[in-house]
Structures are given as C-alpha cells and as structure tokens.
Amino acid sequence: MKGKNLLVGLIMLVLVLSGCGNNAGNNSANSSVNSGEAAAAAGNAVEPTELSFYFTGSLNVKSMWEKIVPMFEAQNKNITVKLVHIPSGQGGQSTMDRLIAAKKAGETSVDIDLYEASGSDVLLGEAEGIFETVGIDTIPNISKIEASYMTDLNNLAVPYRASSVVLAYNSDTVSTPPQTADDLYEWIRSHPGRFAYNDPATGGAGSSFVVTALYNFLPDEAVHSQDPAIMEQWKQGFDLLKELGPYMYQEGVYPKKNQGTLDILATGEVDIIPAWSDMALEQLNKGLLPENIKLTQIEPAFTGGPAMLAIPAMSVKKEAAQTFIDFVLTQEAQETIVNEMFGYPGIKWSEMPAELQSKFESVAKGYRQFQIGELGTEITKRWQAEVAAQ
Amino acid sequence: MNLDKAGALRMKTSTAKSGLSRQTKDSITGLLMVFPSFLLLVFIVILPISLAVRESLLDPNGALSLANYKYLFTDKAMKNNIIFTLNLTVVSTVITLILGYILAIYLRFSKGRISEWIRKLYFIPMFIPAVIATYGIINMYGNHGWLARIVLALGGDSFPRFIYDYNGLLLANLWFNIPFTAMLLSSALAGIPNSLIESARDVGAGKLNLFTKFIVPMTYKTVLVAATFSFMGIIGSFTAPFLIGPNAPQVLGIAMQQSFSIYHDVGIASAMAVFMFLLCSAMGYFYIRSMVKEEPAGR
Numbered sequence: 001m002k003g004k005n006l007l008v009g010l011i012m013l014v015l016v017l018s019g020c021g022n023n024a025g026n027n028s029a030n031s032s033v034n035s036g037e038a039a040a041a042a043g044n045a046v047e048p049t050e051l052s053f054y055f056t057g058s059l060n061v062k063s064m065w066e067k068i069v070p071m072f073e074a075q076n077k078n079i080t081v082k083l084v085h086i087p088s089g090q091g092g093q094s095t096m097d098r099l100i101a102a103k104k105a106g107e108t109s110v111d112i113d114l115y116e117a118s119g120s121d122v123l124l125g126e127a128e129g130i131f132e133t134v135g136i137d138t139i140p141n142i143s144k145i146e147a148s149y150m151t152d153l154n155n156l157a158v159p160y161r162a163s164s165v166v167l168a169y170n171s172d173t174v175s176t177p178p179q180t181a182d183d184l185y186e187w188i189r190s191h192p193g194r195f196a197y198n199d200p201a202t203g204g205a206g207s208s209f210v211v212t213a214l215y216n217f218l219p220d221e222a223v224h225s226q227d228p229a230i231m232e233q234w235k236q237g238f239d240l241l242k243e244l245g246p247y248m249y250q251e252g253v254y255p256k257k258n259q260g261t262l263d264i265l266a267t268g269e270v271d272i273i274p275a276w277s278d279m280a281l282e283q284l285n286k287g288l289l290p291e292n293i294k295l296t297q298i299e300p301a302f303t304g305g306p307a308m309l310a311i312p313a314m315s316v317k318k319e320a321a322q323t324f325i326d327f328v329l330t331q332e333a334q335e336t337i338v339n340e341m342f343g344y345p346g347i348k349w350s351e352m353p354a355e356l357q358s359k360f361e362s363v364a365k366g367y368r369q370f371q372i373g374e375l376g377t378e379i380t381k382r383w384q385a386e387v388a389a390q
Numbered sequence: 391m392n393l394d395k396a397g398a399l400r401m402k403t404s405t406a407k408s409g410l411s412r413q414t415k416d417s418i419t420g421l422l423m424v425f426p427s428f429l430l431l432v433f434i435v436i437l438p439i440s441l442a443v444r445e446s447l448l449d450p451n452g453a454l455s456l457a458n459y460k461y462l463f464t465d466k467a468m469k470n471n472i473i474f475t476l477n478l479t480v481v482s483t484v485i486t487l488i489l490g491y492i493l494a495i496y497l498r499f500s501k502g503r504i505s506e507w508i509r510k511l512y513f514i515p516m517f518i519p520a521v522i523a524t525y526g527i528i529n530m531y532g533n534h535g536w537l538a539r540i541v542l543a544l545g546g547d548s549f550p551r552f553i554y555d556y557n558g559l560l561l562a563n564l565w566f567n568i569p570f571t572a573m574l575l576s577s578a579l580a581g582i583p584n585s586l587i588e589s590a591r592d593v594g595a596g597k598l599n600l601f602t603k604f605i606v607p608m609t610y611k612t613v614l615v616a617a618t619f620s621f622m623g624i625i626g627s628f629t630a631p632f633l634i635g636p637n638a639p640q641v642l643g644i645a646m647q648q649s650f651s652i653y654h655d656v657g658i659a660s661a662m663a664v665f666m667f668l669l670c671s672a673m674g675y676f677y678i679r680s681m682v683k684e685e686p687a688g689r
Contacts (some may be wrong), residue, residue: 060500142648164529188449201648201652250551250554252637252639253554253636254637255554256632256633264533264534267532268534269534306605324446327615377652377653377654380653384467384638384648385466385467388637388638389466389467389470389638389639390638
C-alpha cells in the first residue's frame with residue numbers, strides 16, 4: 001500500500017519535472033501522443049499512419065465524415081485520419097492551389113493525402129497531373145461503382161456519393177406528376193403561376209432546369225462538350241424558357257437560392273419546383289417540408305453530380321488513403337452516407353440494402369452529368385439578359 | 391492607451407531634446423497620433439479603391455481600355471440596372487427624409503403618451519439584422535404572408551405584390567433608414583431652444599412661418615447629413631435586394647456580385663464599383679463643402 005503511494009508520487013514527480021523542462025502546453029500534447037504510440041506499438045507493433053484529409057462543404061458534410069472516420073479507425077488500428085474541414089466559400093480552391101503550387105515548386109511530397117474534389121477540380125488536376133490514378137487493383141470496392149462514372153473521370157477520382165436535381169411536387173394538388181420534360185413544360189403552360197424555378201445564378205436547382213431545357217434540344221454528346229461553338233444552338237432552348245416565362249410563379253418571378261423555391265412550395269404558393277434531392281429529403285425528414293411534398297425524377301433526367309475523393313500523386317501515404325477510400329465504398333459506410341446526407345450512394349443501388357432501395361425509389365432513377373465547364377457561366381449570363389429581363 | 395503613449399512621448403522628447411520648439415514637438419506628437427489611422431485608411435480604403443480603378447480600366451487581355459465603362463453604359467440590361475438603382479435610391483431617400491422629418495417634428499413638439507411610446511420604440515429597426523428584417527418582410531408582405539391572409543380573410547381578392555418587386559425594396563429601404571434619419575433630425579430639432587420658438591410665436595409667427603423661417607434653416611444641415619447617409623446606405627444595399635429584389639433589372643450591388651463571383655468578370659464589377667463610388671463621393675463632396683462653409687477651420 002505504502003509502496004504503491006510512493007510509486008504514484010514518483011510518477012507525479014517525474015511528470016511535474018518533465019513539465020518544467022518543456023512548456024506545459026507542449027507537454028500534455030507530447031504525453032498523449034506518446035501514450036497513443038505506445039498503445040499502437042502494443043497492438044500492431046507498427047506506428048499509425050496519419051492521413052490528412054482535406055474536404056470542403058457545408059456542416060452536414062463535416063458531421064458525415066465525423067461519423068465515418070471513427071468507424072474506419074475502429075477497423076484499421078494502424079491508420080488515423082486527420083480531418084481538415086474548409087467551410088464552403090472560404091477558399092476550397094486554395095487546397096487545389098496548394099497542390100499545384102507544390103508541384104510547380106518541384107517539391108517531392110505534400111501533406112495533403114486525400115482530397116474531396118469537385119468535377120472542375122478533377123479537370124484541373126488532370127491538366128496539371130496532380131492526382132494519382134485509382135483502380136480496382138488498389139481499391140477493390142471500385143468494382144461496385146457504375147463503370148462509366150469511373151471512365152468519365154479518367155480514373156482520377158472516386159465518386160463516393162451523389163445528389164441530383166429532381167422535381168418536388170405537392171401531392172395534394174398534383175395527382176400525376178409529369179413523367180417527361182415535355183410533360184413538365186406542358187403542365188407549366190396549363191397551370192399558370194403554379195411552377196417556379198430559382199434564379200440559376202443563385203442555385204443549382206434552377207440552373208439544372210435551365211441547362212436541361214437548352215440541352216434537351218441538342219444531341220446527347222453535347223453535354224460533354226466545352227466547345228463555345230455550341231452556344232449557337234442554345235437559341236431554341238432560350239426561346240422555350242422565354243415562352244414559359246409568363247406561366248411562371250407571379251408571371252415570371254424566379255426566387256433566389258435553392259431554398260427560395262422550397263419555401264414557396266412549402267407555403268403552397270406553387271405546386272412543382274425543381275430541387276436538389278438531398279436538400280428536399282433532408283427537409284422532409286426534419287419536417288421543414290410538409291409530408292404531402294413528394295419527389296420524382298423526369299425523363300430525360302435533370303442534372304446531378306457526384307462528390308469525389310482523389311489522392312494527390314505527391315502524397316507519401318497513398319496506401320493508407322486507398323484503404324480509406326475502399327472503406328468508404330463498403331455497404332456499411334455508404335449506408336451512413338445515404339442516411340446522413342440524404343444523397344445517393346457512390347456505389348450501385350443494387351449493392352445497397354433493399355430497405356434503403358425502396359426508401360429512395362422515387363428519386364433513384366439516376367441523373368445526367370453535364371461537363372460543359374465555362375459554358376455554364378455563359379448560360380447564366382444569357383439567361384439573365386434574355387429570360388429574366390424579357 | 392494612445393494618449394498615454396503620446397503623453398509619455400512628449401515628456402521624453404521635451405526632456406531629451408530641448409532644442410525643438412514646443413510647436414514642432416506638438417505637431418510631431420499629432421502626426422504620430424494620426425499615423426495609425428492613416429495607415430488603416432491607406433490599406434483599407436485608398437489602396438483597394440485604386441486597385442479597383444485600375445482593374446476597371448483593363449480589358450481581359452490586360453491592356454488599358456474603357457471597354458468596361460462602355461459596356462456599363464451601353465449594354466441594355468446594365469443600363470436598366472443603373473436606372474433602376476438610381477430611381478430606387480432617389481425615391482427611397484426622398485421618402486425617407488420626408489417621413490423621418492415628419493416623425494422627428496412630431497416627437498419634438500408633441501408631448502402625449504403616444505409620442506412617448508413612439509420615442510421609445512422608433513429606433514428598434516436599427517438593432518435588427520438586415521437578414522432577419524428581410525425575412526420578416528417576406529413573412530409579412532409575401533404573397534402568402536400575414537397581410538395577404540388578413541386581406542383575404544376580410545374578403546379582399548387581391549394583394550399588391552411586394553416581394554420580388556420594386557415596392558418591396560422601397561419598403562425595406564424605408565424600414566432600414568427612417569429610424570436613423572429620424573434620430574439625426576430629432577437631435578437637431580432638440581437643439582432649437584423652446585424660448586426661440588415661443589418668442590417667434592409671441593410676435594405672431596404662424597405655424598408655416600415658424601417651420602420655413604426657423605425650423606428648416608436651423609436643421610437643413612442635418613437634413614443634408616441624413617440625406618448623405620441614407621443615399622449611401624441605400625445605393626450600396628445588398629441583403630434586401632438579394633432576397634426580395636426582382637430578377638431583372640437588378641440593383642447595382644447584386645449585379646456587381648453576380649459579375650464578380652458568378653461570371654468572374656472582375657473588370658465590369660470594378661467599373662460598377664467605381665461608378666457607385668463616384669456617385670457617393672459626389673454626395674460626400676456637397677456634404678463636406680457645406681460643412682466647411684459653415685464652420686471655417688478655426689477650432
């Protein structure tokens with residue numbers, strides 16, 4: 001008993017002394033790292049690899065990763081993931097700039113081991129050669145992803161979740177929602193003032209309505225073209241939008257932001273709007289949208305897009321990053337993503353549990369990916385000049 | 391803090407270098423005290439403005455040109471935006487001043503219980519953030535808002551459109567600017583001694599005469615100040631126009647944000663900023679000139 005007390009006292013003394021040697025803040029950090037290492041050494045006899053994972057997005061993205069990372073770390077004792085969240089609108093671009101700058105400066109390594117990339121990031125990364133190629137050999141679960149998605153990205157990034165624009169409608173007043181784009185335009189004409197899409201400059205849902213209206217008149221390949229010559233062919237689509245203008249909410253009011261149209265759908269001012277699937281599902285789930293609001297996808301579908309994970313080629317911890325991505329593509333992690341983000345899974349629906357499949361049935365028809373780059377800006381500009389100001 | 395430092399400095403210099411005259415020392419101290427705010431001005435105001443002016447004079451290839459300004463005044467949509475903004479700003483400022491003046495005069499000369507309550511409550515809008523106020527306006531005046539529902543319940547069949555319209559912006563501008571204007575004018579009116587007004591009445595001045603010969607001349611400078619502040623606040627407004635403004639034409643602030651962060655057209659956005667800056671500095675110029683005229687620098 002007395003000996004034990006003495007031992008505790010000694011340990012305390014040692015701690016205090018070491019605390020005197022260092023400054024106090026450092027000391028506590030050191031000791032926790034030491035104990036962590038000790039535990040790892042006892043368990044696997046390997047030092048854990050720390051992955052720096054840079055991602056951007058709203059708070060829901062952050063809380064999703066905060067759920068997934070502990071699940072991953074519990075299964076992979078030798079890897080820890082350091083989450084670096086860059087809130088959207090606060091320089092998500094800077095991470096790409098850092099990667100490019102590091103490459104141009106001729107450095108050999110970079111402390112960004114994993115990056116959540118957008119479509120334009122992947123295009124840019126491809127031009128600059130900063131992302132590592134990914135494939136089934138290093139990440140077996142990629143086999144669960146629709147093969148064409150991977151080839152669209154030139155195997156430079158892994159789409160791990162997606163969301164798309166869908167139609168949200170009031171099922172009390174709309175018993176049979178439009179099934180095709182032409183049905184929808186016809187419905188708008190026969191129900192003046194009951195449809196609204198948001199100003200495309202302020203949100204993706206309205207932008208998707210505009211872009212699909214233009215490109216439905218064009219051949220399928222056009223959606224992957226960034227050739228400015230294609231702008232000539234937009235006229236028919238813009239004429240359609242202008243013609244639909246007087247049938248819109250308040251004879252041509254386009255609310256601001258994706259939330260703007262959801263608000264007037266909730267108050268019953270309109271009956272159908274285009275909306276982001278994840279936003280609408282989340283608000284339905286939280287009761288912000290009334291229960292009579294239903295979602296559906298039309299044919300040809302609205303646009304949508306994946307969120308992707310990419311591994312910087314200069315990272316020195318590629319293997320750990322690959323292990324992490326492989327985990328993100330497991331059914332277990334994908335379920336968390338779908339439930340947390342109300343998004344689509346990155347892997348095929350057939351790989352998901354049946355219960356989730358039926359829950360998302362109405363919107364799971366898929367989406368179209370547009371890769372029109374800078375042309376999107378041109379569309380918004382012309383929409384502002386021709387449709388808004390008509 | 392700064393004062394202490396300056397004081398200490400003065401003591402030090404006066405003991406160390408007795409060669410300098412007192413006046414020189416004072417002016418050195420003065421300069422040192424002005425220096426921090428001067429630096430702040432340089433980096434926060436002067437430098438960004440000159441960068442914006444430079445940016446607005448460059449075409450996409452980096453050559454000097456007036457193309458951005460030409461676009462600003464010839465493009466049909468842009469011309470409409472400018473006319474819309476100026477119209478809204480001038481109309482809002484004038485109505486703000488009229489209503490603010492009436493309110494201030496009422497508060498100055500009325501002693502009833504109602505005016506007591508108004509005096510306590512009228513500046514509340516100043517303490518409500520713009521976003522919250524704007525959502526309040528949407529809830530109140532929206533197509534399905536409170537007022538529309540009340541009108542409908544009382545048997546009315548239509549309600550004028552406020553949200554996504556010029557009317558709504560006018561309403562929001564009045565809401566945001568009347569309290570401050572009334573507050574400025576109230577303090578100016580409070581400066582008119584009661585004895586003056588009473589003696590004017592004694593010699594037979596009517597209400598109209600009292601107003602035009604005494605109250606207006608004694609407060610017009612404050613009116614000018616209030617006009618300047620309202621004008622600048624309204625022309626640069628963003629939150630309300632962004633949330634409840636029409637899609638087209640747009641207020642310049644919105645058009646500028648769109649050019650800058652959606653079209654990535656820095657040149658045109660800068661040209662708009664410079665144009666707005668010139669408008670505001672014109673207002674500022676008249677304001678400062680009248681101030682200087684009235685109070686020759688002698689204090």
